[in-house]
Structures are given as C-alpha cells and as structure tokens.
Amino acid sequence: MAEKKPKKHEDSWSRMNASEIKACEQFNAGYIDFLSQVKTEREAVAYISTEAFRKGFKEIEQVKKIKPGDKLIIQLKSKVAALVVIGNQPLEKGVNLIASHIDSPRLDLKPHPAYEADGMALFKTHYYGGIKKYQWLAIPLALHGVVVKKDGRIIEVSIGEKADDPVFTIADLLPHLAKDQMERKMADAVKGEDLNAILGSRPLHDQEDEAIKTRVLNILKDQYEIEEDDFTSAELQFVPAFPARELGLDRSMIAAYGQDDRVSAYASLQAILAMEKPERTVLCLFADKEEIGSSGNTGLQSLLIENVFAELMHKTGQNDYFSLRKALANSAAISADVNAAVDPNYPEVFEKMNCSFLSRGVVLTKYTGSRGKYDSNDANPEFMAQIRKIFDDAGVVWQVGELGKVDIGGGGTVAQYIARYGMEVVDCGVALLGMHSPFEVASKADVYMSYKGYQAFLQKYLP
Helix, strand or coil: CCCCCCCCCCCHHHHCCHHHHHHHHHHHHHHHHHHHHCCCHHHHHHHHHHHHHHCCCEEHHHCCCCCCCCEEEEEECCCEEEEEECCCCCHHHCCEEEEEECCCCEEEEEEEEEEEECCEEEEEEEEECCCCHHHHCCCCEEEEEEEECCCCCEEEEEECCCCCCCCECCCCCCHHHCHHHHHCCHHHHCCHHHCCEEEECCCCCCCCCCHHHHHHHHHHHHHHCCCHHHHHHEEEEEEECCCCEEECCCCCEEEECCHHHHHHHHHHHHHHHCCCCCCCCEEEEEECCHHHCCCCCCCCCCCHHHHHHHHHHHHHCCCCHHHHHHHHHCCEEEECCCEEECCCCCHHHCCCCCEECCCCCEEEECCCEECCCECCCCCCHHHHHHHHHHHHHCCCCEEECECCCCCCCEECCCHHHHHCCCCEEEEEECEEECCCCCCEEEEHHHHHHHHHHHHHHHHHCCC
C-alpha cells in the first residue's frame, strides 16, 4: 500500500502510528540527555566525536586512501567537526551535505573579568549572539569552558551542573526601586555592562584590599589551578544551569537551553551515524560562530567547507583545483537551522499563511534574510521540488515557513555561505518557541521528523 501523503496543516502526531510514536519518544530521550550534557560548542564536538568513534568512524589522518564505505571524522580547533561516509560515486559528482551550528547565545567572560564592589565579588561578561538581556537575570547560571595555561595545559571547567555544585546568577533590581528601569524600552532596561555575575561575598581573613575577590580567586587556584592572569587565554561561558525537561502535561514538548541549533546538530548526527555505504558521499558539518555571523576560522565564512572537500579529494588522489571546484558545485546541501513557531501570545508578528507552527513537522524555509530577503540564499524551486518528493516518499511530515511578517524583522543562516560554491541549498529545521531565550521550546514530534528528513536527504538525494 502506498504511504499516506501528508495533508496541509496536518500535525506530526496524527501522522504517526503507535510504533513510530514509541520511536519518537526514544529518540527524544536521547536528545534530552544530549541537551543536558552539551552546553558549549567544545562539549558538542567532544560528544559528536565520542559517538562517531563508537560507531566505527576513524580520524581522517589515520587513513591514507579513502574508499566507498569509509567512515571518517575531521575535527578543527575542538570547535568544529565533520562526519563523512564515503559513497560509491566519485567525489567529483558531489556530496549530500547537512550543515548545522553548535554555538548558542550565551554570556562570555571578559579577558579581565574579576572585580569586587559593595561587598561582593563579580565576573564581567560580554554577551554572545542575539539575546534579550533581561532574560538572563535572576536565573541559575553555570560556568563552562576551558582555560589554557602558558605551558599549553588545557583546564576544563564546568561549575554549576551537579546537584551539589554552587551556581551563579545576575541579580535583578527589586521592583520597589525599579521605576526608572521599567520606564525604559525593553532593549535598554538592562545594559550589557550590567550583566555581571555574582561570585561570592565572604572576605578572606586578614586580607585588607579586595578580600572577597581574593578569596574566590584562591578557590579557583586551589581547585582548578587557575590564576587571574589565565583569564587572558580562557574561553569561559555562563550558560543556564538547569537541565533539559519535558514540557506540558502531555509531555509532548522539550524545553531547554541551546536548541538553536543543537536540535539540528543532534538530528543530523543520528542520521549520519546510521549510514552504511551510501550511493553518494554524505557529509554532516557541525560549525561554530553562526550566532555572530559565521565569522572567524571556525565559522562558515572561512574556507572551512573548501578545506574539508580538499582534504577528502586529496585522499582519493585528486589534487587538481578544477576537480575540487566541480565537487563543490555538484553538491547539494541542507542548511539545518531552526525557524520561529507561531506563538499564540504574540500573533501580531506572524503572517500565519506562511509561518511555521509547533508540531506540524520539520520546516522548509526557502529564504531567510530580512526586509527584502537581504543576506538570504533563496533556494531554487527545482531543488525545493526534489526535497518535497524525498520527504513525502519517506513519510516525513513537513511544512513551509518564513520567520515572521516581512517588515517586522528577520534573520540569517549559514545557507548563503554554502551557496557561494554553486551547490543547491535550502534551510530546513525545527520550529521553536522562545528562540534565543535560556529556555527554548520544541515539539518532540518535530524533532523526530527533522531526523527522518535529514536521514532521507542523505540517503535518497541524487541530482
């Protein structure tokens, strides 16, 4: 019997039978565990690498010449990973690529963060990515990251996640004294320089100057071998200290920090881990820096994709520039990133005929950008048609979606940086409520459909 085709506006739950709902729940149990463990891009790369090695992937440096069926991992600066399964077709014919990003909005420590004021020691921060600053007040925060000593040793830091760990917070102003604050515009109610996290309040005995700051710095030195000067060569982030949770009495949703875009990273990771000897080479790329414009040498405005392709082709013995350009141009990609779900509390910013909804499936986004499609890829309709067919044939529930009303705002993804190579690209991911907040919301059904969609694309797309 032919598989039932999805109807317009039919929700994902109604499309799944009992066995698939069970598979969906099992998939999301793993996803919840992933979100609770992984809160930085470095932690994401470590998790991805561990899972890949468990499934038989090898570091590309260990392989002299690649052949169909080989499973390879490429890592860069502990903040980027690429998983590759070599297909039967030559690389010149292109690959099926899924690119997601593993960075999320957060509060980074400044290079000289520690100070003392008014009976407290605090850390100064610089926010990373697009946040509503007031959302980061009065919540428990954990400190994650690395400190690199001058001798090259790397000290990993994670404080605030265990039940008996201390946590941090940024105190909000009490409403009794907040008249002026509450009369400001929301964007100005909290200044970036006011996002200072509390470290301690107990002074060091017999210390006259900065006794509280000295005490907390001594704790860091005793427990982690971190001295004040070491913050210069550190990458430390404040992130929400709470784990991912099931949301709703029906447990149909997941609420957690960092679902933009680790939901896509997890779904595409699971899709490629299941691949065996594909017809066309498949590649999942997990990149950094998307939230600040994909800049730097770990973002997709760099030559990262080109370098990955060049290394793969070198392992096949093809070292000429033309073959590399041909492989890039013949490839097809999904820019795996989230979209905004219509929020019933704020219907005025959505154009509901063309926006995405929670639990209606993975979202195909033809274009992103803002106010006239600026900084957008705008996928070609021929490619959109191919993806539609692949999804329908695989029983993937999907929907189309824009980010919101045309003149309200907008946003971008990595799609434009992939499209520059000539390959076909479309954005595809889960619709979220509360995107960029410390507690984003996704539908379990949509998370599962994104996995099914990514898997179908990797397996089935042939130009």
